[in-house]
Amino acid sequence: MLTETRSTEFLKVEGLGKTYPGGKEPVFDGVNFGIAQGEFVCIIGHSGCGKTTILNVLAGLESASTGHVFMDKREVAGPSLDRGVVFQGHALMPWLSVRRNIAFAVRSKWPDWGRAQVEEHVQKYVALVGLSSASDKKPSELSGGMKQRVGIARAFAIQPRMLLLDEPFGALDALTRGTIQDELLRICAETHQTVFMITHDVDEAILLADRILLMSNGPQARVAEIVKNTMPRGRTRATLHHDPQYYRIRNHLVDFLVARSAELSHGRAPAEPVEVSPGLDAVTGPGTAAEMSSGESPHAKVVPLRSVA
């Protein structure tokens, strides 16, 4: 599995670093990771470690101080319709209706489409997120969850080769978040979408991601570790927490965020992140394996944290 994903690397991030003007130390440096086609990857880390900056660099909205990003062996040098972005604060145009917000994106991707063709395409994606009845409403008339659905529909509507999500559900209540997570999972499964997503929510990461990138704290933050989600795809919110593997992964993530991420700041994290499979780590890297298996029973106590940071 591991070698297979490596060989089909679709997105490649090499030695990425960012120093803001006037800053003494880079916020992050030596960030390396790759994403395979069709893979769902989440990145978790404390605030200020540069997750959003990394996402913006992938989107082409910001440029890195060092390092390169390649998508499909081509260097990312600016924004592109190949990469759809769902912004943290939905970023819908408040003067346009739901339908016209999505049509704005569709016309950008296919400028020579006729009115009817655009309309048909828009309807399809409005229906995909279950908003057909609200398609003529303005964003201000929608709830937070519905706005974020429109943001997702807009990003999917241009059929990007890669989807970038910047903490899309951060501002939503737990119930709404759950429903939209399920929807996102369903749509991604249908479209085989490659996704890179920032989250602060450990449970969300375990539910959605195939692999979870753990970032150490800044300055000089890095992707310190890559956690493989050992639970197979087809995960659902209803059954997730019945799998003992869930707690192993969850504890590993929380341990990292609470204890280890701070120790690994100032570039003490390895530049080439280790890939670990919590609970099944006898076969993976030596250091982490020993660390993980020490004193952890299959039914380890759940750390009562919903989300960290």
Add this chain to the structure above:
Amino acid sequence: MNATLNTQGFKAGMLSALLLLLILGVWHIATTGPATPAAAPAVTMTAEQIEYAKLMGKDPTAGAAPAAAKSGFPTLSQMGAVIVKHASEPFYDNGPNDKGVGLQLGYSLGRVALGFGLAALVAIPLGFVIGMSPLIYRALDPFIQVLKPISPLAWMPLALYTIKDSNISGVFVIFICSIWPMLINTAFGVAGVRREWLNVARTLEVPPLRKAFEVILPAAAPTILTGMRISMGIAWLVIVAAEMLVGGTGIGYFVWNEWNNLSLPNVIFAILVIGVVGMLLDLMFARLQRAVTYVD
């Protein structure tokens, strides 16, 4: 909620009507008081004295109509007659000094429209550039800061000297006074367009012109319209003064001409018309403003 709003609107309307009645009442009492003995000396005047008094604009023999003679201020009925006269024939043209008030108003509105339109054509694109480029903003800022507080009428001599046409000079004065609020508000609105909307446009590879018209313009439209509304208010204030100065045509000239004729009813009528037209212009821009305002 709705009911209380309705009753409050009703009450306010009643109060307004009451106030109007009060003002009209005071007017009526003030202009139709008991005849003053000022007219009495007419009996003792010689024919020459009466002739002299007539030349000075006083008619001692008109003692029979003391109300008009008393102060020269029109009574309500005189005012009503003037309003009816102007309203029944607003567009007559009996030569340079005797035109219908509608015609004069047309001249004024035409000048304002032309000056304001030209100002919008310059200010809005320039405001876009200034709003998008901090460099140009800082370079032009000292000029704007110095030119903005100049009274538009101060430009008049310079305009008359260079343009040598009083009509175009009037338009120029409207242009120069309308440009600043529009320019500053456009720049402010454009500079304040949310970064995330621009980022959406960038990730969708929207070309610059489409971005300007479909993202920045609607986003900044409420602020731009506010600037236009302020400009229109100033332009309507300035046109009256400018036309008094250059003369010839227009509602401002009408006021000045009727003052020279000592026709106070006409002056008062013109003042009312200026007020009503100014209000209608403001209402028009308020409507436009409401049409482009979005709830965020």
